[in-house]
Amino acid sequence: MELFLRNLFLASVLLYLFGAVISLILMKRQKACNIIANFICIAASALGAAASVIKILWVNGPIGIFGFKSAIPFVSLDMKVDNLSAIFLLALSILVLCVSIYSIGYISHYIGKRNIGLFNFLYTTFILSMIFVLTSANAVFFYISWEAMSLLSYFLVVFESEKEKNQRAGRLYIIMTHLATAFLLIGFMIIYSYTKSFDLFGSSAGIPEAARNIIFILLLIGFGTKAGVIPLHIWLPYAHPAAPSNVSALMSGIMIKTAIYGLIRFLLCYLGIEHTWWGVVILVLGIASAVLGVAYALMEHNIKRLLAFHSVENIGIILIGLGVCFIALAQNNELVGGLALTAALLHTFNHTLFKGGLFLGAGSIQYAAHTKDIEKLGGLIKKMPVTALFVLCFSLAISAIVPFNGFISEWLTYQSLFANIIPGQAGLNLISILAVAALGLTGALAAACFVKLFGISFLGLPRSNQALKAKEVPVTMNIGMGILAALCLIVGLFPFTILRLIDQVAIDLVGSSILGQLHGGFLIVYYPLKVSANSISPLALLIVLIALILISLLVIRIIGGKYIERKYGTWDCGFEALNARMQYSATGFSKPIKIVFKILFRPTRKTTFEGDWLYHPETIEYTTSFTSVFEEYLYYPMIRTIKQFSQRTKFRIQTGSIHNYLLYIFIMVLALMLYNRFV
Amino acid sequence: MNSMIYILVQILVIIMAAPLVNGIIKKIKALTQKRKGAPVFQMYFDIYKLLQKNSVVSEVSSWIFKVTPYIVFTTAIAAALLVPVSTKLITQQIPGDFIMLVSILALGRFFMMAAALDTAGTFGGMGSSREAMISSLIEPSILVSLFTVGLISQSTSLPQIMNAVQNTGVPLLHPVYIMVFLALLIVIIAETSRIPVDDPSTHLELTMVHEAMILEYSGRHLALMEYGAAIKQLTFITLLVNILIPSDQLIGFTGIGALALSLVIYLLKVVLLSVIIAIIEVNTVKFRLFSIPNLAALSFILAFLGILQYFILGGSHV
Amino acid sequence: MSDFLDTLSVLILLSSFVLMANKRIKSYIETFRIQSLLIALVAGIMGVDSLLTEGRFDILVVCLLIIILKVIYIPALLHRTYVNVKYKVEKDFILNIPILIIVCCGLVVFSYFTLATVDGLNESIFNIQFVNSVSVIWIGLFFMISRKKAIGQIIGFLVIENGLYITAMLSTQGMPFIVDLGISIDLLTAVMIMGLMVFRINEKFDSIDTDQLNNLKG
């Protein structure tokens, strides 16, 4: 079994490699290259998904896939899969499967315009690098894959490099991620300095208390940046929109989750949780990210930026789960710990599904209407009904609305917060309660935001010519999204399919199975620790809803007779005719919230009139903007200071005068002589 | 079998009683304004009439517009199913808790807001946008106040909570419950589009929220929307009265009789709360839109104070 | 004999003070010539000494080399360079001369201060010679810093080399012969290259003022 499994994983990896090579070889034949490379990815990801499921269900303990030790010290490529890796691999494989199907259609609009062979090469190796991140058995290999992942995704971000905006996004991304990686490296090195080993599956017993805390902070900064935790999130809303949509889906769907994986792998598995404050820090960061992420998302009218901010939000929700898990484990409360971990992992999985899907949806919109600005869209539901349906599903899922999967994981998060409130620890409880409030606010704001996204772009009248001319996208793109949408619904209705797998991870990491707490077959029933019974059943709800709809249809038919409808224009307030400009715009939609949360956005507006009199203007121009507080008050001043410092010192030291230069040498010699005098 | 009975009774009571609450409130308002007012049962007649009328549907709209009334209506009922009108009715747990309740209502609201945008009109967007703001602001206080009562009874399931509070004496004498009661009262006012948050009786673009969203509806669609709103209102009222004014512990016996008695008491409580709401509505004026956050903040602070009280007073001793 | 060397080392140090006090390029060259002569004298004395005691004549060869190169050829070369470039009389130094001299005094004190504790260097007489000769190096370096003109810098460099020579001579009786030879060849090439460069600078910048060489910054 193990051998078979190993070969299965290896086959998947080799297939990806093969895909990478093939796409380079077929660079000249773009169409063939696109189809073949994507088919290879589909096959590889199917193998990967199957292997992951088999691994979790039927094989215990980590299995080594391959190991290669280079002659260079410490460089050894070691691939090992345990349940934690497998669950992330599963998410990755599923997403890659759907995205690759989608790409067959999506990439076709690049044919003849761009180097598709190169794109597919980067795409495949990017996937491969993520697989290596998730399966590396030592910190050096992890680091190598991590950097490779950043590098490859950077190239994908700047793939459409003519636009200055994309270049800037890429630059910001690579700088942020590299700086963060430096913190990771320091963390790994401190680990090494105490344990003399980079083995991730080894013991961390030799690390003293203080060092553990430092490592925690370092890793949190390092992984937090990749995950897009506020205030380290600023690269995310720039980088995700810049990449082609299928890549954004991967980046948002799985790449930022590798940071979550890293946190779990290094903190939970390797170091072990001993301090409550670790969990508290993560929880607080989670709360901040969730609320601020969604708040900023609401202000965005660029679909992909909007979705990117939602990634920040969802990472926040995952971190809330993770934080609770850490707090509970620090207090040896394994049941709550397991529950919270399950919640976090499930939300990670779910987010992969729906956020991947949403980015694909955004890609479809861009494909059809050639714009990312929702203010220019409208009425797409009639032009592209299938896409609209799927986007609606994803929107409901991300807003944590039953019966989709987002709700299940948020429910579990709520439950773990609920269970984490224990009398006698007032401070922690207050944070948990704040987390509850934050989750509530986040959920409602997310719903508002996705009503905006869906309502403004798909409903109503087209706001521009581009939207008017939009056509339904190729069928492959819809298949890719369709699978994801179906999965969202399936996981929402039958959460046990995936919870069974996640439970194995929880057993591995926490040591206690919470499946017993969650029993109930297709219903998810969770008994809290002491009294009472909390349970939900989305499936039952769905049945009830359908039944009720049928009954009400019947009753109405009996009372009201046959349904007769008359088509007529919408009430246009007595003007000549309804036009697209009379609709609410996205800006208008989110304005009340903008005003309420003024302090976050610091909105500015500018109105300019043209014409003789204020009340009879010829044209009115109204612009409104908001400032991103973190960029404006944290990053820009910092960058400015550093730049100035560099500029000044540069000309102060390298003055161009040879006398100065000689003086440096002179002073250096004298100083060293003086040093020697006193040593 | 039991669950079928539960569902039936629950649905019947809620469906029958929901328009009545509207009627009572309107009647009281009329009386205080020295008007005779419409009959208490006016809404039943309205709905019956509306159901028989043809629907006018906007040319611009899509299937979302037509599906929404059914979803709003059924989600309201489904939500109501999670809030037992009488604890005498349930012998087993129901698969759903207050978190799910919030989520189900969110489903309805999502479609309602989307449908408002679907007609491409000016008013729809306006209502939708305002609803988005109000519902987001009110959400934390719903959850925190329900969490508070949930924590006291160690469950998130509403029947469990109701059962638990029955054993705590008179909850409304307790500071925690007082805070929660007030917080939820504000929530109800906001959720059911009542003054001072919204004015259900006008169609003035400066004020309307809910009415703006359903402006384009007519015929059976309008009936379903109105009915759904009424059911949602009753659901919230039930939540409040059954948790914070528990009465079933007064009935010492079981059986059909007990159930009937408890239902009667329940209806009385509903009427009482309707009166309170009506009085509040009469005695306040509509806030301007951007004062609503203050109200929401007040509600949240009350809920938060409630939970603080819970911690200060020492958790499970309540 | 060591007294003699001692005196010579002081004289050499003095010559570098004199150099520092010079204002004209022409006098730089002359002072340098005198300093080189003094060094040749030291080499000569030690060469004779070693010829008599050990039968070695390599130091004498070095002495000859110094005379040929530093006393005769290089000053002549510099002089030619100086004559060939258009030279306008300008203030050549950065600080005024008294301050420069005081700094140089400070350098001697500093050398003493830092070298006094070094084992193997702090035997009385030896120490004085060593400190003196090392000071010459620092003064040479300081001379380079204080002079603006390119030729001034070449002279400074040559003084540094002189300082090194005298240090090597006084402390270790010269380096191994082949090394000394190599150093001389290097020195010669260096001065020739620098001289050539002075021409080029003069050609391109119309001046040999190194303050104009400040296009490359940052």
Place this chain on the structure above:
Amino acid sequence: MGLLLLAVPVLAVLLLFIFKQNRIWHIISLSASSFLLIIAARLTRNVMLGGKVEYSYLGGFFYLDALSMIVLDIVLILGFIVSIYSIGYLQEEIKQGKVAAGKLRHYYMLMYSFIFTMVLALTVKNMGIMWIAIEATTLASAFLVGFYNEKKAIEAAWKYVIICSVGIAIALLGIILLHLSSFGVLASGRFLDWTALYDNAKSLNSSILRLAFIFILVGFGTKAGLAPMHTWLPDAHSQAPSPISALLSGVLLNSAMYGIIRTAAIVNHNQGNSIYTGRLLIGIGILSIATAAVFILTQKDYKRLLAYSSIEHMGIIAVAIGIFTPLSVFGALLHMINHSLTKSMLFLSAGNILQKYNTKQISQIKGVLKLLPFSGTAFLLGLFAIAGTPPFSIFASELSITVSIFDGKSIWLGVIFVLLLAIVFAGIAVTLFKMFYGNHDQKDLKAGETNIAGTVCILVLLTVITITGLFMPDGIIELINQAQSIIIGA
């Protein structure tokens, strides 16, 4: 055999002197460098088998061990690559009218004398001669730096000559003191003989030795571009013709560093620990990295930027030597190899860019990837490589060095080290990445590489540095380990 190493460049210079035809100069250069490479390969094999190569004639001055072999190999490999690259580069320069056709001979003659001095510095065991050779490298390369004979080039050359000569003069003081410290210990025939000094290190006068180290550090440090003596470096590297910049950065700095390593080995051996040299080297090393980091952040000239990056990498090597554990010295030597290959590749591709755009200003360059698909890609990837991004080779050596820093529990040093490297990366990304994308403004530029052979060289280098990040032949590791044990002492 070994002496051929010295003879071939001299012969090449002579032949260049004799012949008058343009084409023959190229052929001479190419055959000389390939011949050198073949000899180097043979010698490397001998060193790997026998540990060292020594000849008894001429006072036994010729000496090659694993340490010098490594640096020598770098010199000759880069010499070979640069000689190929130069052909196309110079032809293009002549075509563009920047260089007179006749100056080609000067160029090659200077280049081969430069190589000769470098080979000499690495193949002698007498520290004095080594000093002479290193001083001579300055002289040989001075006119190469000023090759273009423009204002800026002359200025750079002048600064180069003056600063390096002064620095190297200070090193001579160090050598004198080294000699003094061995007075009475070594026989007169073995004065300044590195092996003798090293073997008898324990009996040398340790306080003079320490003083000697200071001067040698400052002196050779000037040549190696360690801050604050680095000031000549950005000027010289940016003004020299690009192939020469590649040589300066990839080869010259290493030879100077080689001198420091040799001395440090003696001093540490004498002191019995590496605290004294360690502090100085680490201090100067970190200072160099920090200086480079600050200067790179707002650099406007890409060749200067690369020069500052060389300062940074010399700083890294200095830190590694300062740590002085087997691992760190291993890392330092590996880093020397990796840095030389990567940096010279960068300079060569920068040369292609410079020839295409005729400007060194980053702000005036756009769309390199479109105009120069191959050198542009190599330059971009090379930047990642030079910043220590895996899977490129510099990552591997930086990893060893970083580990060795942390291994000694000097965590703060490690933190500063890693963060500074990250800042350097950020600086490179901020300043340089914008040249690669977009569309260039000038209409008259045509896409495509001009220097085909040179570009092939660049691509070969790129392949090498990519592969050796993860897979290094055992032979090379073995050689480095040999060198490492020479320095540390088995």
